[in-house]
Amino acid sequence: DGGITQSPKYLFRKEGQNVTLSCEQNLNHDAMYWYRQDPGQGLRLIYYSQIVNDFQKGDIAEGYSVSREKKESFPLTVTSAQKNPTAFYLCASSPWGQGPETQYFGPGTRLLVL
Amino acid sequence: AQTVTQSQPEMSVQEAETVTLSCTYDTSESDYYLFWYKQPPSRQMILVIRQEAYKQQNATENRFSVNFQKAAKSFSLKISDSQLGDAAMYFCAYRSGGSQGNLIFGKGTKLSVKP
Numbered sequence A: 001d002g003g004i005t006q007s008p009k010y011l012f013r014k015e016g017q018n019v020t021l022s023c024e025q026n027l028n029h030d031a032m033y034w035y036r037q038d039p040g041q042g043l044r045l046i047y048y049s050q051i052v053n054d055f056q057k058g059d060i061a062e063g064y065s066v067s068r069e070k071k072e073s074f075p076l077t078v079t080s081a082q083k084n085p086t087a088f089y090l091c092a093s094s095p096w097g098q099g100p101e102t103q104y105f106g107p108g109t110r111l112l113v114l
Numbered sequence B: 001a002q003t004v005t006q007s008q009p010e011m012s013v014q015e016a017e018t019v020t021l022s023c024t025y026d027t028s029e030s031d032y033y034l035f036w037y038k039q040p041p042s043r044q045m046i047l048v049i050r051q052e053a054y055k056q057q058n059a060t061e062n063r064f065s066v067n068f069q070k071a072a073k074s075f076s077l078k079i080s081d082s083q084l085g086d087a088a089m090y091f092c093a094y095r096s097g098g099s100q101g102n103l104i105f106g107k108g109t110k111l112s113v114k115p
Helices: none
Strands: A004-007 A010-013 A019-025 A031-037 A043-051 A054-057 A064-066 A076-078 A087-094 A109-113 B003-005 B010-014 B019-021 B024-026 B032-039 B046-052 B064-069 B074-079 B088-096 B103-105 B109-114
Touching: A004 A087, A010 A019, A019 A031, A019 A087, A019 A109, A043 A064, A043 B103, B003 B088, B003 B103, B010 B019, B019 B109, B024 B074, B032 B064, B046 B064, B046 B074, B074 B088
Parallel strands: A010 A109, B010 B109
Antiparallel strands: A004 A019, A019 A076, A031 A043, A031 A087, A043 A054, A064 A076, A087 A109, B003 B024, B019 B074, B032 B046, B032 B088, B064 B074, B088 B103, B088 B109
16 A cells, blocks of 8 residues: 555653654655644644755744655654644655645654653 | 635534535735645545636535635635534645645634534
8 A cells, every 4th residue: 555654653752852753655756744733723834855865944944854865754853952842743745746735644643742 | 925714713513514614815926726624533634625726616526615716815615415524624725836835724623513
């Protein structure tokens, strides 16, 4: 089955700790995205990548970092600089040139701070 | 900057009835797209319907249809013959007409369906 997998489903972070959220897709999509969702809010774009070894900041990139070493993978690191990381994180991918409306979303990771 | 507003945090509908979810947006662009996404309890985001701004005809997908009023910058979603499986969060989203414009989401409307 083709799709997007995110792991873990739940993640706990201690104060001052960096944590990495995994996102893998086997849809052969060029573009990948990371969104943050808070209660009562819509999705906000953190980072996106249109091709391997290239990525751009979204609206709320501060305190986050990403890498795109492989087409299939787009991990998100929540650094200690992100003071309010508790949220639901969604990864998405889309074919190149068809715009984000054709995005396919993963099941998400809930990050909690201990 | 573009903004998307959903003024109804929660809505409720009786099974088999019709419900309309509201969305307004603000933009100075003439070329853009509008979308409705569904997020059920599983949290998986699912595209419900999309509308190109240059098309006057309202988009329809089975029981889902939109009322697109470009001059008023309004984009409402109508769900006909509501089913229990329609219960979810619904998000309105905007994208500029460029090929890689990013999605801008509203805050969502929680729809409950009563049996």
